[in-house]
Structures are given as C-alpha cells and as structure tokens.
Amino acid sequence: MIVSDTRWQPEISGAGRAKYKALAQAIREGIVSGQLTAGEQLPPVRELAYRIGVTPGTVARAYAVLTDEGRLTAGVGRGTFVTERKATTQSIWDTPAMLDPTADLPDRVHLLSPKMPEAGQGALIRDALQALSTDMVPEHLLNYPSRVTDIAARRAFKASIADTPIGPFDEDDVITSHGGQSAIVMILQTVLHGPSPVIAVDELSYGGFRSAAVMSRAQVVGVPWDDDGPDPAVLEDLIKTQGVQVFCTSAEVCNPTVRTTSTPRRKQIAALAQRYGIHIIDDDCYRLMRTKHLGPSYRALAPELGWYVTSPSKSLSAALRIGFAVAPVDWSSNLARTSTFHSFGVTRLVTDLYAYIMARDELPDVIDRINARIAQDVRAAVSILDGHTVTWSEQVPFLWLELPIGWRAGEFKQRAESAGVLIKSAEDFALRDGRSNHAVRIAINGQVSHDHFAAGIQTLRDMLDNPPDAISV
Structure with missing residues (x-):
C-alpha cells in the first residue's frame, strides 16, 4: 500500500516520464491490482513526497490528475482517498488498455496532431x-x-x-x-x-x-x-x-x-x-x-x-x-x-x-488559458528554432518548418522518431503525384508538458544543425 503502515512504494523511475505521470501510473496500478482499496486514505502530500524523494508539487499534481479521472476523492481537511466503487461494477477505465491515458508519452514527444491542454474544459464537460x-x-x-x-x-x-x-x-x-x-x-x-x-x-x-x-x-x-x-x-x-x-x-x-x-x-x-x-x-x-x-x-x-x-x-x-x-x-x-x-x-x-x-460563464477563461498555453509552446519553438525558416502563428496549434540543405523530409521525420520526437513530413499532406517539399509539420500537443515539448524541439534543432553526411546536397 501507499499508506504509512505498508512496505509497498510507488516506482517512478520510468525513463523520460514526468515524475507526476509516473506516480499517477503507480497509483493507478495499485488501485487496479487491489493493493490500494476503495475508501483507503493516501498519505498527505508532503509525507509521500519526502518518502519517495520528489517535490510536494509532483505529488499534488499526480493526486489532481487521478482526482480528475475519478480514481481519487479529495476532501477538504480530510485528505485524499481511493474513490469508492460499487462492487458489482467494473469500470472500463480499469482495463489494461485504459490504465494510463498518456501511456505513449513517457519516452517520446508526440507532436503528430494538435491536442488541447487541460485548462478546465474537463471539469466543464x-x-x-x-x-x-x-x-x-x-x-x-x-x-x-x-x-x-x-x-x-x-x-x-x-x-x-x-x-x-x-x-x-x-x-x-x-x-x-x-x-x-x-x-x-x-x-x-x-x-x-x-x-x-x-x-x-x-x-x-x-x-x-x-x-x-x-x-x-x-x-x-x-x-x-x-x-x-x-x-x-x-x-x-x-x-x-x-x-x-x-x-x-x-x-x-x-x-x-x-x-x-x-x-x-x-x-x-x-x-x-x-x-x-x-x-x-x-x-x-x-x-x-x-x-x-x-x-x-x-x-x-x-x-x-x-x-x-x-x-x-x-x-x-x-x-x-x-x-x-x-x-x-x-x-x-x-x-x-x-x-x-x-x-x-x-x-x-x-x-x-x-x-x-x-453557455457557461467559465468558458471564456478556459479558452484563454488554452490559447495562452498554445502560444507559450509556439513561442518556445520559434525561439529554439531561431535562424531556420518557420511559419507560425500564436493562434494556430502547429508550425511549419522548412528544412535546410542536407535534409530531406522523409529522412528527417525518421531520424526525429528515432530520437524520440514524432512529427509529420510534407509527404503526409501531399498528393501522390505532388511536388516534393522538404519540410515538416510540428503539432502543439498541450498534453505534453511545456518542458518536455521544449526538449523535443531542442532535439529537432540539434538535428537541423547537424545534417547527415549520407544525404547529398
């Protein structure tokens, strides 16, 4: 168990995975396996943070993610508990395929399709x-x-x-x-x-x-x-x-x-x-x-x-x-x-x-927060890619990067994937008999942390500055 009278501890050392996501996944697995039972109280944020060597903010964020999913219930002044479930009901969220909605993110930066960050729209829905x-x-x-x-x-x-x-x-x-x-x-x-x-x-x-x-x-x-x-x-x-x-x-x-x-x-x-x-x-x-x-x-x-x-x-x-x-x-x-x-x-x-x-009064603020996060990622990408030809707008959740001499779009996409960054090449948007364009699209995925996103863009920048010798110019 995660509680203080148990020897079970969450494992959060997954390479490339944000610590709060690794902790959230460990708690999910504990709930599904029965190691954490319905109604059980989890340790206070600071206590668990000290025990596993992370910041209180990491624990608080993991608890918040699982509360949004309905797995945990937070009571003001009472603590955080595993949500009670009816014994006769099995949630689809407890199937192995649904254990972690972001299971494909830990060791790769998915920038294939635009995805909105969570900015309160989940609660609205x-x-x-x-x-x-x-x-x-x-x-x-x-x-x-x-x-x-x-x-x-x-x-x-x-x-x-x-x-x-x-x-x-x-x-x-x-x-x-x-x-x-x-x-x-x-x-x-x-x-x-x-x-x-x-x-x-x-x-x-x-x-x-x-x-x-x-x-x-x-x-x-x-x-x-x-x-x-x-x-x-x-x-x-x-x-x-x-x-x-x-x-x-x-x-x-x-x-x-x-x-x-x-x-x-x-x-x-x-x-x-x-x-x-x-x-x-x-x-x-x-x-x-x-x-x-x-x-x-x-x-x-x-x-x-x-x-x-x-x-x-x-x-x-x-x-x-x-x-x-x-x-x-x-x-x-x-x-x-x-x-x-x-x-x-x-x-x-x-x-x-x-x-x-x-019709909700909160919607404009939610949209503003979504747009602000998208703009933050766009600005970071433009800054990191400075010196290369990038078409962008803070009002659009993707960027268009034209590749310098030495790179072809298909090869760049494959090398990026090998380096852990998933993007789309110009070929993905062209007709079969269309002209070849040496460019790639970088989508803004708001479900990837800003730091993780920036690290992925830095990987692309390093590739741009070091074209492979095998590609003829």
Whole structure:
C-alpha cells in the first residue's frame, strides 16, 4: 500500500516520464491490482513526497490528475482517498488498455496532431454531463435526433461565431455533424454528381479532404500556392480540363503550412466559383477559438456556393465530437437530408452537452488559458528554432518548418522518431503525384508538458544543425 503502515512504494523511475505521470501510473496500478482499496486514505502530500524523494508539487499534481479521472476523492481537511466503487461494477477505465491515458508519452514527444491542454474544459464537460443527467426528461433519452432536438446547439454555435465574417445566416442554415470531418464528407455527398466527380484541394493540405473524396468516389487534383494563396489560374484550368466541382481549402489557416489566403486572392477564387458554378468548402477548424479572422470566408464572398465548416476539436476538446456546417443560400435543406440519411443526425446527448458548455460563464477563461498555453509552446519553438525558416502563428496549434540543405523530409521525420520526437513530413499532406517539399509539420500537443515539448524541439534543432553526411546536397 501507499499508506504509512505498508512496505509497498510507488516506482517512478520510468525513463523520460514526468515524475507526476509516473506516480499517477503507480497509483493507478495499485488501485487496479487491489493493493490500494476503495475508501483507503493516501498519505498527505508532503509525507509521500519526502518518502519517495520528489517535490510536494509532483505529488499534488499526480493526486489532481487521478482526482480528475475519478480514481481519487479529495476532501477538504480530510485528505485524499481511493474513490469508492460499487462492487458489482467494473469500470472500463480499469482495463489494461485504459490504465494510463498518456501511456505513449513517457519516452517520446508526440507532436503528430494538435491536442488541447487541460485548462478546465474537463471539469466543464464533467459538470455538464452531471447536469444533463438530472435535467433530461425520459423522452430526451428515447428518441432519434432531429432538427428540433439540436436547435439549442445550433443557436449556441451561431452566438459563438457572431463576429465571424461568413455572411448573413440563421440557425436554419446550420447543420450539426459528428465533427468537422463528418461535415466535409456530408457536403461532398450532397453536391457531387456524375459517375466520376473531381474535387480540387490545396497542393499541401489536410489529409481529411482526400479521405472524404475517397468516401465520395471522387478524384482529387491539387492547386499550388503562391504568396497570396491558391493559384487562381491553375484552379481555373483544372475546372476547365478536369471538371472540378468542389474546391476544398482553408482560407484562414492552411494545414500544414500555417499560411493564410489574402483577401484579394479570396475574392478572385470566389469570382471563379461564381463564374463556373463550383462549390467551395472553407474548413476553419485550425484557428483557435475566439481568435481574430484575417479575412472574409468564401461563404461571405460567394453566398450561393460557399460552405463554412468548423468544430471545437482543435480549440476545446477532441472528445467533444460535434461539428458545424453553415450552408450556402438554399442548400441547408439538402445537407440536412444528407445528414438524416447519413446517421439520423447528432444525438441530443452531444448537442445538449455542447449547448450547455457554450453557455457557461467559465468558458471564456478556459479558452484563454488554452490559447495562452498554445502560444507559450509556439513561442518556445520559434525561439529554439531561431535562424531556420518557420511559419507560425500564436493562434494556430502547429508550425511549419522548412528544412535546410542536407535534409530531406522523409529522412528527417525518421531520424526525429528515432530520437524520440514524432512529427509529420510534407509527404503526409501531399498528393501522390505532388511536388516534393522538404519540410515538416510540428503539432502543439498541450498534453505534453511545456518542458518536455521544449526538449523535443531542442532535439529537432540539434538535428537541423547537424545534417547527415549520407544525404547529398
């Protein structure tokens, strides 16, 4: 046991693992193995810290993590206890696969995908679940979702983007989805036609566009960028020669390059769309919530053909699986029908959860803390990588690093992984026949400690400064 009258002590010497995570894992294992029993009191923070040779802050942080997970219960003035569980209930969290939600982090720095730090949103979601479990009437828990059951979420979403320049719309123009990716798939399934449809994407772009095209039996062609954004001459040629029906892009934040399409270029692209009748899906999932837009959405510029898509996954929590599509004029009923055919819509358990969270007074402070942590990591990375070509924004949870002569993207990615840092190369975002770009994307993973993140970036810096002799220049 961890208590003072036992010889059992937690083992926290795992190489590369933050001490508080190692301690939290040791307590988890003690609970699951039965060495720590329900209702048992753990030692005071300072006592355990002294016994195992760590700081009180390390113990306090481990206790806090396990309290958030529901494994421990803290009573003011009473101490910290193993949470009581019903004898007949086995939690899914007690299965070996769920022992440690961050089990893949100790000896490697995972910078593959943006992940939000815990800044209070976990408590908001937990409180919302508890409130809804009490407030929902039986009928809410028995029926299929509909355009009636998700109205609260659509209204909450509309209020949340009141200052976003996407053109006039009301809640009837908003369609809920199972995340931003689901919205993109449904839009393509709504607008594509013919036996061999073609969509265009940015030459370096989010892989979800290509996945959505596969699900929609569409071919994909790429549009290169210049300093202002997608090349309109190339796009026009693809429309004429390839029969492009939809252009999928991200005007505010191109993933992975962190570049923004200028307002004049957006107007050129919108004019092309209107001239040829092609749809534009504007994916706005990568700009952090409550940060400023740099230009108008394609929906504002081409109201009959522009689609606006976003979700809270990259700004609040990836576990909150809901997305929103704002349809062009006269297209909302078509997309709503696709949604019904697709999955009958998003369950009220999720739409009401979203609406409840968005109405909480604490949410703005939570978002500010999330954004501040992301900005802190971005600034640290830019400082460490000083002297190399990095495209970045404090409002975006990833960076684009162009590699110096001597490095190729695939080799750099592999060497980084061998050194314990996981990143994505330009090849992960390119079409099969696309141009080779010697660059990598570094995602901000807020679930990695800031010091661990900075150490990973320093590893990349050391690699950049020491290119392998085997690579020809």
